[in-house]
Amino acid sequence: MTTATTTHAIAAPCPHFGRCGGCALQDRPLAANLEQKCGRVEGALRQAGFENLPQPGTFQVQPHSRRRMDLAVERVQGGVLLGLHARRGNPIDVADDCLLPRPEIAALFNPLEEVLATLGALTKQGGVAINLLDSGPDITLELATEPSAPDRAKLADFAVQHDIARISWRPAPHKAVETLVLRRPVFHSFGPLKVSPPAAAFMQATVEAEKALADAVLVGLPKLNRKDRIFELYAGCGTLTGPLSEVGQVVAMEGHGPAEAALRSATKGLRITTQQRDLVRQPLQKNDLDKARVVVLDPPRAGAGPQMQPLAASSVQDVVYVSCSPESMAKDLAVLRRAGFAVLQWTVVDQFLWSPEVETVVVLTRDPKRLKKAAKQSEPIAPT
Numbered sequence: 338m339t340t341a342t343t344t345h346a347i348a349a350p351c352p353h354f355g356r357c358g359g360c361a362l363q364d365r366p367l368a369a370n371l372e373q374k375c376g377r378v379e380g381a382l383r384q385a386g387f388e389n390l391p392q393p394g395t396f397q398v399q400p401h402s403r404r405r406m407d408l409a410v411e412r413v414q415g416g417v418l419l420g421l422h423a424r425r426g427n428p429i430d431v432a433d434d435c436l437l438p439r440p441e442i443a444a445l446f447n448p449l450e451e452v453l454a455t456l457g458a459l460t461k462q463g464g465v466a467i468n469l470l471d472s473g474p475d476i477t478l479e480l481a482t483e484p485s486a487p488d489r490a491k492l493a494d495f496a497v498q499h500d501i502a503r504i505s506w507r508p509a510p511h512k513a514v515e516t517l518v519l520r521r522p523v524f525h526s527f528g529p530l531k532v533s534p535p536a537a538a539f540m541q542a543t544v545e546a547e548k549a550l551a552d553a554v555l556v557g558l559p560k561l562n563r564k565d566r567i568f569e570l571y572a573g574c575g576t577l578t579g580p581l582s583e584v585g586q587v588v589a590m591e592g593h594g595p596a597e598a599a600l601r602s603a604t605k606g607l608r609i610t611t612q613q614r615d616l617v618r619q620p621l622q623k624n625d626l627d628k629a630r631v632v633v634l635d636p637p638r639a640g641a642g643p644q645m646q647p648l649a650a651s652s653v654q655d656v657v658y659v660s661c662s663p664e665s666m667a668k669d670l671a672v673l674r675r676a677g678f679a680v681l682q683w684t685v686v687d688q689f690l691w692s693p694e695v696e697t698v699v700v701l702t703r704d705p706k707r708l709k710k711a712a713k714q715s716e717p718i719a720p721t
């Protein structure tokens with residue numbers, strides 16, 4: 338990989354740099370951060386045993402592009418503080434300065450702070466997750482106690498004033514969610530798939546990176562017939578499922594019940610079947626995977642772990658692996674390396690600007706024809 342970008346320190350563009358936990362890498366140019374992320378991913382691929390790597394594709398989002406923000410909130414003397422999690426201690430109120438959110442989300446920071454200050458259900462600390470969907474902002478509050486009737490009335494007014502589609506609450510992450518306000522149907526489209534995501538659904542953090550990831554996956558697929566089965570593991574609400582359904586028959590697996598249910602209820606008329614399945618406790622076995630023409634997997638941070646061995650043992654020749662953790666990816670892909678897979682393409686996507694987070698799409702094959710074609714394309718052209 339060529340490395341040319343300057344890594345010299347620069348003045349951080351945000352006045353809260355150093356205290357705020359949102360951005361750890363603001364003292365270097367964005368291009369240097371992208372280059373460093375590419376280096377980390379390349380190191381992970383080498384650690385997995387891959388050599389002779391092609392040049393990576395890269396994509397970096399612009400500031401003010403986040404459509405998903407997880408904020409911290411804390412009751413303080415005279416009001417509440419809403420902002421990003423500090424590196425230590427209270428949330429940092431970054432309302433007017435934050436370079437991350439889309440303007441539609443940033444515009445909600447101050448009004449949210451005002452309404453949260455009036456809620457009896459916010460006793461000490463809490464959280465606010467905002468997803469900007471096609472149907473508008475979808476807000477999920479984390480509150481220690483159940484909102485009272487007056488709290489609910491204030492949130493209903495707030496939703497009208499700021500045109501919020503839905504407000505929900507839950508006592509803590511991964512706990513059951515209750516809808517407090519629903520002003521119109523909640524929806525979001527992934528290509529031809531129009532889903533109604535559950536509250537606080539996993540969404541890619543920016544629209545632009547979502548497209549870059551989907552494009553890199555589609556470009557990496559082998560030539561498919563319309564009847565070929567694409568097994569998609571860790572499908573979420575369908576970010577990749579929709580685009581994949583335009584090129585093959587998708588069998589989508591997802592462990593989170595509400596996400597799988599949202600996906601399932603949107604599949605009518607599309608070439609998608611879904612299954613709720615915990616792929617750690619109940620990984621797909623070789624016999625299941627043998628039915629796939631290609632496997633696309635996008636595991637959580639911990640990686641796909643026990644799913645990798647059956648995949649390596651199956652007859653599947655082509656895999657597209659989407660990663661949000663180079664460390665887990667190195668472990669998972671080492672299993673495929675030992676089973677004869679090589680890397681055809683890899684794309685690094687930087688959608689969490691100024692943070693160490695990095696997304697990668699790795700296209701792998703052990704199909705001799707695809708390998709031969711790739712080797713030919715990378716051969717240096719002989720001088721005439």
Ligand SMILES: C[S@@+](CC[C@H](N)C(=O)[O-])C[C@H]1O[C@@H](n2cnc3c(N)ncnc32)[C@H](O)[C@@H]1O
Pocket residue numbers: 539540541571572573574575576577590591592593596614615616617618635636637638661
């Ligand atoms: C990185 S997200 C990717 C989701 C989707 N592909 C997207 O881009 O929006 C990982 C997904 O894996 C799911 N997941 C986590 N653990 C799982 C498990 N043990 N079995 C099946 N799915 C799991 C999560 O619910 C989440 O939807």
